Amino acid sequence: xxxxxxxxxxxxxxxxxxxxxxxxxxxxxxxxxxxxxxxxxxxxxxxxxxxxxxxxxxxxxxxxxxxxxxxxxxxxxxxxxxxxxxxxxxxxxxxxxxxxxxxxxxxxxxxxxxx
Amino acid sequence: xxxxxxxxxxxxxxxxxxxxxxxxxxxxxxxxxxxxxxxxxxxxxxxxxxxxxxxxxxxxxxxxxxxxxxxxxxxxxxxxxxxxxxxxxxxxxxxxxxxxxxxxxxxxxxxxxxxx
Numbered sequence: 001x002x003x004x005x006x007x008x009x010x011x012x013x014x015x016x017x018x019x020x021x022x023x024x025x026x027x028x029x030x031x032x033x034x035x036x037x038x039x040x041x042x043x044x045x046x047x048x049x050x051x052x053x054x055x056x057x058x059x060x061x062x063x064x065x066x067x068x069x070x071x072x073x074x075x076x077x078x079x080x081x082x083x084x085x086x087x088x089x090x091x092x093x094x095x096x097x098x099x100x101x102x103x104x105x106x107x108x109x110x111x112x113x114x115x
Numbered sequence: 116x117x118x119x120x121x122x123x124x125x126x127x128x129x130x131x132x133x134x135x136x137x138x139x140x141x142x143x144x145x146x147x148x149x150x151x152x153x154x155x156x157x158x159x160x161x162x163x164x165x166x167x168x169x170x171x172x173x174x175x176x177x178x179x180x181x182x183x184x185x186x187x188x189x190x191x192x193x194x195x196x197x198x199x200x201x202x203x204x205x206x207x208x209x210x211x212x213x214x215x216x217x218x219x220x221x222x223x224x225x226x227x228x229x230x231x
Contacts, residue, residue, distance in 0.1 A: 033219075042206055042208075042221030042223050042224050043221050045213070045218040045219065045220070048216035050216070055216045056212075056213040056214040057216075058213065088158055103162055104162075106152075106160035109159065111158070
């Protein structure tokens with residue numbers, strides 16, 4: 001069973017640039033969630049994708065957008081980067097059929113630094 | 116809305132001792148789930164244990180157990196016989212719903228350090 005993978009592991013960008021982060025979900029999982037974890041904080045929910053559509057979004061501006069592909073992998077795009085976007089971005093996959101537990105399995109994260 | 120509170124920013128424990136990490140929660144949903152995750156310095160969130168609000172017994176997974184007190188809205192993690200490899204950040208989380216999505220709401224975390 002292949003776990004959740006993310007790329008790249010580290011990224012440095014400058015303010016105003018755009019970035020794309022990638023996530024491959026665990027085998028058999030059809031749902032992908034993205035979280036932002038600022039230094040010293042718990043992860044914050046950005047959005048979730050199911051059947052290639054966004055089915056829920058947290059308190060993040062529209063410059064945070066995403067995609068899900070037919071193979072359930074996903075991208076997180078952030079436009080017009082700001083210094084506060086510096087964080088660890090975590091991707092989590094789950095199965096909508098898993099029932100009440102619906103455990104989310106996390107990838108290793110992408111650490112984004114905005115200068 | 117759901118909220119998780121972890122009041123211990125850091126804990127220091129001697130190896131082989133048991134440790135309890137505190138977690139209190141707030142929700143108006145009658146059905147909910149509580150999770151504990153471990154995050155080593157590498158960054159990956161590792162699932163440890165799950166407790167459903169209607170589960171009759173406290174969850175256990177190897178050295179991890181969850182002291183679930185529903186009336187007090189607490190879900191403390193107990194690690195028995197701590198090991199050096201247990202040193203990490205620990206997060207309590209609650210399953211919440213937003214629009215059509217199931218999300219996790221996390222607390223601020225507790226940094227656990229195991230001393231030899």
